[in-house]
Structures are given as C-alpha cells and as structure tokens.
Amino acid sequence: MDRIRIRGGNRLNGSIPISGAKNAALPLMIVSLLTPGALTLSNVPRLADVRLLQRILQNHGIDITVAGKRAGQTGMGDVMHLSAKDIADTTAPYELVSRMRASFWVLGPLLARCGEAKVSLPGGCAIGTRPVDMHLMAMERLGAQITIENGYVIATAKQGLKGAHIVFDKVSVGATHAALMAAVLAQGDTIIENAASEPEIGDVAECLVKMGAKIEGIHTSALRIRGVTSLSGAEHSVIPDRIETGTYAMCAGMTGGDVLLKDANANHLGAVIDVMQRAGVTVDIKNDGLRIYRNGAALEPVRVDTEPFPGFPTDCQAQLMAMMTMANGTSMIRETIFENRFMHVQELARLGSDIHLYGDTAEVRGVKKLTGAPVMATDLRASVSLVIAGLAAAGETMISRVYHLDRGFETLEDKLSACGADVARISG
Numbered sequence: 001m002d003r004i005r006i007r008g009g010n011r012l013n014g015s016i017p018i019s020g021a022k023n024a025a026l027p028l029m030i031v032s033l034l035t036p037g038a039l040t041l042s043n044v045p046r047l048a049d050v051r052l053l054q055r056i057l058q059n060h061g062i063d064i065t066v067a068g069k070r071a072g073q074t075g076m077g078d079v080m081h082l083s084a085k086d087i088a089d090t091t092a093p094y095e096l097v098s099r100m101r102a103s104f105w106v107l108g109p110l111l112a113r114c115g116e117a118k119v120s121l122p123g124g125c126a127i128g129t130r131p132v133d134m135h136l137m138a139m140e141r142l143g144a145q146i147t148i149e150n151g152y153v154i155a156t157a158k159q160g161l162k163g164a165h166i167v168f169d170k171v172s173v174g175a176t177h178a179a180l181m182a183a184v185l186a187q188g189d190t191i192i193e194n195a196a197s198e199p200e201i202g203d204v205a206e207c208l209v210k211m212g213a214k215i216e217g218i219h220t221s222a223l224r225i226r227g228v229t230s231l232s233g234a235e236h237s238v239i240p241d242r243i244e245t246g247t248y249a250m251c252a253g254m255t256g257g258d259v260l261l262k263d264a265n266a267n268h269l270g271a272v273i274d275v276m277q278r279a280g281v282t283v284d285i286k287n288d289g290l291r292i293y294r295n296g297a298a299l300e301p302v303r304v305d306t307e308p309f310p311g312f313p314t315d316c317q318a319q320l321m322a323m324m325t326m327a328n329g330t331s332m333i334r335e336t337i338f339e340n341r342f343m344h345v346q347e348l349a350r351l352g353s354d355i356h357l358y359g360d361t362a363e364v365r366g367v368k369k370l371t372g373a374p375v376m377a378t379d380l381r382a383s384v385s386l387v388i389a390g391l392a393a394a395g396e397t398m399i400s401r402v403y404h405l406d407r408g409f410e411t412l413e414d415k416l417s418a419c420g421a422d423v424a425r426i427s428g
C-alpha cells in the first residue's frame with residue numbers, strides 16, 4: 001500500500017492548478033442516467049471515487065468513454081462521455097454502494113427514468129451514521145412506494161413520479177441532489193424548500209437546464225422545478241473544487257508561503273475566505289484564481305462552526321484544525337454537520353499538537369513546533385489535514401492508508417512538490 005512521506009519545513013511558493021470538483025463530478029455523472037442522449041463532462045478530476053462511480057454506472061448499462069486533455073485545451077481533467085441509451089439494470093448492489101456513499105444517489109434518477117430502483121443502503125461511514133431518511137422522504141413525496149428488504153431500498157413508481165412540495169427539516173446535499181434529479185422528470189411542479197445551496201448543487205442544476213430541465217431558484221435554498229417528459233444530452237464543464245482550494249490555501253497559510261490557486265473560484269468559498277483572513281492569511285482574488293500568502297505574520301487563532309454553504313464547510317474542518325495547531329493562541333472549532341468527524345485529532349496529537357475535545361467542539365491550543373511522526377489516514381479530509389501538519393512539522397512524517405487521499409485529491413504530491421514542498425509517494 002502506498003504511503004506519503006513529507007519532510008516538513010519548506011514554504012510553499014508557486015502555482016497550484018485546482019482540479020474539477022469531486023462533489024460536483026459525481027452527481028453530474030449520475031445525471032447521465034436521466035437521458036438516453038450523450039452527456040459530455042469536461043474537467044472531470046482523475047480520482048479513485050470517479051473511477052468507482054464509473055464502474056457502478058457501467059453496471060446500470062451506461063456506456064462511458066474517457067479521453068484525456070486534447071491538444072490546445074487548457075485546464076486539467078478528463079473529458080468523459082456518458083450515454084445511458086438503455087438502462088440495463090436498476091439494481092445498485094451492496095458491494096458497490098457500500099464503497100462509496102454517493103452512489104446511493106442513483107435512486108432518484110433510476111426511479112424517475114425507469115419507475116423502479118433497488119439500491120443497497122450505504123451502511124456505516126467513518127464520519128458518522130449518515131442516514132438516508134431524507135432521501136426516502138423526498139422520493140415518497142414524489143409518489144414512490146418504498147420498502148426496505150434485506151438491506152436494500154426497493155422503490156417503485158409505476159405511473160411515474162408526481163411533482164410535490166418537499167420541505168427538508170435540515171440541509172442535506174445528498175437529499176437535495178436526489179430530490180432535484182427525480183423532480184426534473186416528474187409530472188407537474190415540485191418545490192424543494194430548505195434545499196442545500198452548495199455550489200455543486202448549482203452546477204448540477206445548470207447542467208440539467210442545458211439538458212432541457214426547467215428549474216428556477218438555482219443557487220438558492222428554494223428550488224422550483226417544472227417536470228418535463230424527457231431530457232436530452234448536453235456538454236458541461238465541472239466547476240473547480242472548492243474543498244481542494246481551501247485545502248491548498250491552508251497548506252500555504254500553514255507554511256507561510258505564497259501560492260496562486262489557479263482557476264479557483266472565490267464565489268464558491270463562502271466563509272473560508274473570511275476565516276483565512278481572520279487567521280492572518282491574505283487572500284487576493286485574481287482574474288486567474290486566488291493568491292494566498294502569509295509572509296511573516298503570525299497565524300492567529302479563530303472560532304469557527306461548520307455550517308452548510310455559505311458557512312464554513314465541514315469538508316475543510318480537519319484542514320483548518322491542522323493549520324490552527326500552530327496558531328498564536330487557542331482556537332475553538334465546532335463541528336455541527338457530522339457527529340464523528342474528529343478522528344484526525346488523535347493523529348495530529350502524534351505530531352505534537354495540543355487539542356482537547358468537548359463534545360462537538362475542539363479546543364486547539366497553538367504550539368510553537370510540530371515534529372514529524374508516522375501517522376495513519378482515517379478518512380478523506382482527515383488524511384489531508386495530516387499532510388498540512390506534516391508540511392510544517394520538523395523532520396519526517398509518513399502517512400499510511402493514503403488510498404483515502406486518492407479518493408479526493410488528484411496528484412497531491414505533484415502539486416505540492418511543484419511549489420517546493422518535500423513530498424513523495426512511496427509505493428508498495
């Protein structure tokens with residue numbers, strides 16, 4: 001199994017290209033189930049989660065081809081062609097869904113297109129219980145009959161889905177995707193209230209509109225959808241990854257460097273920019289991305305709660321905590337989205353951090369120095385927090401179980417090395 005070796009202490013200086021967003025690419029790939037036409041996605045990140053979803057969709061009968069960068073084409077990422085002319089199988093089996101939660105999201109499109117779906121419940125997850133009750137409520141509101149048998153959700157809508165008024169009692173990205181993808185092919189009008197307004201939902205909605213869907217209120221928490229009878233193919237480019245952006249911004253903040261995050265979109269960062277600035281890191285919005293630097297100023301402690309967009313994202317909580325381990329004082333970081341998302345704390349302690357947990361809140365007392373150690377990645381975002389700490393720790397940090405990192409960060413070691421970090425992948 002691969003490991004990542006970091007020899008800390010180098011400042012990051014240079015330019016890092018931001019890849020397409022994993023959390024937009026995955027639902028966009030699933031959108032292809034809604035049309036017999038061809039969907040062409042560009043700027044698709046090369047990630048383990050994307051490859052796994054490819055296999056899951058192929059299992060449903062989607063024809064997928066992937067091409068690399070064309071001559072003269074700027075930007076990174078793959079061009080992916082997806083064609084669901086016929087849906088061969090409406091079952092998403094446990095062996096696949098249990099490996100990636102987002103694959104559960106095929107439920108809505110399969111129901112909308114085929115009137116039936118049998119999708120395995122996703123099961124446990126390292127960062128909390130993560131139920132799917134809101135997904136099922138939305139499908140039932142749209143007229144689906146749902147039973148749960150042998151670990152599978154069995155959903156049918158033989159007469160097709162019907163528009164409905166869906167009010168979520170909390171904000172869920174996945175349930176909003178599910179409701180939106182199902183409602184676009186339902187008969188009549190649907191209103192989704194308290195919808196998640198994360199940029200990835202907006203990206204999916206904009207792609208659906210290109211395919212012929214009728215959606216109002218895109219980028220807000222109230223989506224209004226007028227169902228259509230069919231959707232066509234389209235071409236769409238995946239938005240830049242705001243979590244990758246926040247992560248590299250914190251790498252630069254942690255090491256006191258100066259980096260240009262190429263193609264990053266400041267409008268998608270919400271509270272991250274304000275938190276970085278409060279922490280003493282300068283964020284300059286440029287035409288071609290974001291310049292992040294901290295030249296000489298100390299890292300200042302912050303009080304932050306994770307929140308749905310545009311609040312501070314839970315997916316950047318571990319990275320912020322890593323950066324705050326070396327702040328000039330005590331930070332308070334409260335996790336309000338997932339109940340068990342502090343697994344990085346024990347590993348950060350191995351590098352010499354001083355963090356105390358009080359329920360959903362971490363008290364992070366800044367230390368003057370971190371020292372390298374062998375550590376273990378526990379989940380996607382936790383693992384990259386260890387990279388951030390390792391970049392500033394004296395000596396060598398060796399991170400094992402980096403398959404977690406590969407789920408969501410494209411060529412991380414190359415991007416960091418190009419800016420002067422001493423980071424290498426050790427194979428085997």
Ligand code: UD1
Nearest residue numbers: 023102130131132133134135171172173174175315337338
């Ligand atoms: C998505 C993101 C993930 C991010 C999370 C929150 C993808 C592929 N994943 O995950 O990276 O951390 O949003 O921004 O885009 N909940 C319920 N019932 C449900 C569904 C959710 O109670 O039916 C709860 C969850 O347990 C959690 C909260 O709602 O406490 C938010 O979860 P949700 O937004 O659904 O997360 P995901 O869509 O799984």
